[in-house]
Amino acid sequence: MIRGLCSALTTVQERVAYSGSLEGFALGVNRLHSWLGHAVLDDAQARNSTAFQRVATDFMMEADPDNPGGFLGPSGGFKGLIHNGPCIAAVAAFVIAQVLKVFTYWYSERRWDATRLIGSGGMPSSHTGCVVALTTAIGVLNGTSSEAFAVGLVFSLVVMYDASGVRLHAGRQASVLNMIITELPPDHPVSDTRPLRDTLGHTPLQVTVGAMLGMVVGYIVGVTYLKN
Known part of the structure; x- marks a missing residue:
């Protein structure tokens, strides 16, 4: 041996x-x-x-x-990875959503913020777009009766629920805590704490738009790879 x-x-x-x-x-x-x-x-x-x-x-x-x-x-x-259609769809949807956040932020706040390219929260939900594009591409390439599509669908629903539920409320709690910290006296032990990030989750509308973006990108990429 x-x-x-x-x-x-x-x-x-x-x-x-x-x-x-x-x-x-x-x-x-x-x-x-x-x-x-x-x-x-x-x-x-x-x-x-x-x-x-x-x-x-x-x-x-x-x-x-x-x-x-x-x-x-x-x-x-x-x-x-280059020949993996679902993976390409997920990455493409995530990048497109992050870029769109810069323009939607300007539309709502009337100022440019390049940090929206890498930040969480905002319109549309990039996490939702990513997982929905992944699931859609799997459905196009492997069919909706495949085990991979079932896994992707359940995974997408969990991410969407988390984005509009737990993460959304965690961001709102961070906003309240930031306001409380600013009212504390200077000698308080936590008065110099760095502000908590409050742009964590998404509203149901942001999640819906992210899902629509994911379905479109996932379908286009899936059909492209299906022809190949």
């Missing part, structure tokens, strides 16, 4: 030296993956364990010498 492990590690080293790239390293790791599966299978057969034989067989089937997967494979890492 130790001899086989040394042989597999030597293969990894040779692959890296030959290609000088992560793809070569991935091929070596894939070889090690396959060898470990065979080692586990041999041990399971020796112990006459049917359950471990099935696990070892599935483990070996994941290793394809011609197309190594995982983070280091051709479809892994950042290359994989």
Whole structure:
């Protein structure tokens, strides 16, 4: 067993030296993956364990010498993210929502505030847009009957409820506490406390607009990746 492990590690080293790239390293790791599966299978057969034989067989089937997967494979890492439609939809919706906050803030306050690009709260809800776009893209690509869509839908509902419920009231409480702190005498122990951030949650309207934005972005990205 130790001899086989040394042989597999030597293969990894040779692959890296030959290609000088992560793809070569991935091929070596894939070889090690396959060898470990065979080692586990041999041990399971020796112990006459049917359950471990099935696990070892599935483990070996994941290793394809011609197309190594995982983070280091051709479809892994950042290359994989570029081809992941739901992930692109989520990021795009989040960025668009954050940019829109700058303009909606100017419309309501009549002044520009660049910090709205990275701040929470405001119109529209970027968190809602992000999760709804993710769920919508999954629905377009995998269908609404898929398990992934169900997970995304429940996740989206929880985020939307949290944004318009817990986070909204936490922000309002922070506003009240800030007003109380300003009325304290200078010698009070908490009089010099930094103001609490009160732009945490979203109103139901902000959440609704964020959800609409997410559905539009998720549908467009999903259809684009569906054609590809």
